[in-house]
Amino acid sequence: AQKITQTQPGMFVQEKEAVTLDCTYDTSDQSYGLFWYKQPSSGEMIFLIYQGSYDEQNATEGRYSLNFQKARKSANLVISASQLGDSAMYFCAMREYNFNKFYFGSGTKLNVKP
C-alpha cells in the first residue's frame, strides 16, 4: 500500500485565490510527522510546513496551513491568496518516528494563472 497518496497530478488556480492540495497517508506508527515541500522548476526542495501526529491545532506558516484530519489520515495543504511564484510541484511527506522512515508522495503540480 502507498504510504503517501497525492491524487491530484496537476491543478490550476487563479492568482489571489485559495487552493487545497490533497494528501492522505497510511501508517501504523502512533508517532509521526507530516511535511509539505515545494519544488520549483529549478529543482531544489523547499520546506513549507510541519504537523506532528500529537498536535491538536492545525499548523500554519504564513499563507500555508495544513488541514490535519487524523481519523481520516489526511493532511491537506491550503495555500491562501495564491501568487504566481507558487507555481511548482508540491510534495507531501511523512516521517515515521518509531521506524525512522521517511516517505514522499508523487506530487501535485500547481499552476497559478494571472
Place this chain on the structure above:
Amino acid sequence: NAGVTQTPKFRILKIGQSMTLQCTQDMNHNYMYWYRQDPGMGLKLIYYSVGAGITDKGEVPNGYNVSRSTTEDFPLRLELAAPSQTSVYFCASSPDRFGSYEQYFGPGTRLTVT
C-alpha cells in the same frame, strides 16, 4: 553557511561504469539520507544513516552502496550503472529523529546512464 552540498551537479555514465556521488553537510546533523527522484515522480529513499558508522536500507537500495565514516560526509556509490539508475539524486540531513525537524536538502545531482 553551506548547508548540504552535493557533487557533481551533472554526470553522464556509460552502462557498467561506477561512480561516487558526494554529499557533505556542515550542520553537525546526525541523520543523513539519499533519495532518487525519477521524472515526474516523488522521492524514494535509497539509504539513510543515523550517525557515523551506522547505515540502513531504504525503499530502493539495490545497485547502491553507502558509507558514513564521519558526521559530515555520506557518499553514495553506484556500481555497474544501469539505465534504470538515470535519475536526480538528492542528499538530505536532519538534526534529530523526533520533532518538527525537517530535512535539509542538497541541490541534487542529475545522473544519466546511457
